[in-house]
Amino acid sequence: MLEAKGVKPTANRLVILRTLQESGRPLTMAELEDRIDSIDKSGIFRTLALFQQHHMLHAIDDGCNGVRYELCHATGAMDDDRHVHFHCESCHRTFCLENIPVPQVILPDGYNAESVNYMVKGICPECMKHGK
C-alpha cells in the first residue's frame, strides 16, 4: 500500500486512510469519529498527527467547525496543493476547489510567508438548488 511511504500499515491506520480518501472532501476529527466507531478519538487523533508528520495530509481551517484534514494529492514535492476552499454555511460541508489556485499577494517588506489559506464561505450549489 501507499503506506510504504514511511508509516507502518496497521489496521486502524488503513481504516482511517480509507475513510479519508472515500469522502472526497476534508473532514473534521468529529466527522471521522462517527464514520468510524471502531476506533477511539485518541487513536484517530494520533493517527492524523502521524499522517501529518509524514506529509500524507494537511490541515485546513474554516474557523467554523474546527480543523479539517485532507489527503495530500500533491504528487511529488512539498504540500503544494494550494487551492481555494469553500465552506457551505447551510450544510456545513467544506469543499476543495481543486482547480482554483490561491492567488498570490505581495506582502510588505519583512513578512515571511510560510503558508496561505484562502477560504470562501457561502452556499454550495446543492443547498442553493433545493431548500435554501
Add this chain to the structure above:
Amino acid sequence: MLEAKGVKPTANRLVILRTLQESGRPLTMAELEDRIDSIDKSGIFRTLALFQQHHMLHAIDDGCNGVRYELCHATGAMDDDRHVHFHCESCHRTFCLENIPVPQVILPDGYNAESVNYMVKGICPECMKHGK
C-alpha cells in the same frame, strides 16, 4: 461617543471598545480577558456578540488560537474591509495588512460566496529581526 450607533454605552462596553481600538490588531477573547481583569469572560463574550450584531466589529480566524475580533473601520457600508491577515507563528500575533485587499477568484457555477478570508502564516518582521 461612537456608541450612538445603536448600543447603550455602559462602563463595561466602553472599556472593551477602548481596549480593542488601542491594540491596533485583532484580539482573541482570551487576550481581551487578561488585558481587562475587571470584567468576566461571559461579559466580554456577550459584549463582543452585541458589537457584532451592530456591525461594529467582525471576526476573523487564523485557525490557531481561536477567533479574533477586530473593529470595523469600514466607514459607511457593509463590513467590507476585506484585507489580508497575517499570523506570526513565532509571536502568535495576528496583523491586518490593511492596504492589501483580498484578491478575488471566480468560483465554479452555483457557488455563492458570502465572505472571504485570506490568511497568511509565517514570521513577522519583528520576530524575523531579533531572535527567530
Add this chain to the structure above:
DNA sequence: GAATATTTGCAACCGGGTTGCAATAGCTAT
C-alpha cells in the same frame, strides 16, 4: 420610590482537542 427591564458576575456546562497510563499487539533475538 416601587415596578420593570437590562446588564453583569458567577458557576456550571459543553465539545473539540490532548495526554497519561496501563493493556495489548508486534517484533527481536535467543
Add this chain to the structure above:
DNA sequence: ATAGCTATTGCAACCCGGTTGCAAATATTC
C-alpha cells in the same frame, strides 16, 4: 516457541475556549 523489548491502542481524565442559566446588581420607567 519464548522471553524481552518496542510500538500501538483504548480508556479515562483533563484542558481550554466558548457558551448558557440564574440570580444579584444596575439602570429605566411610571
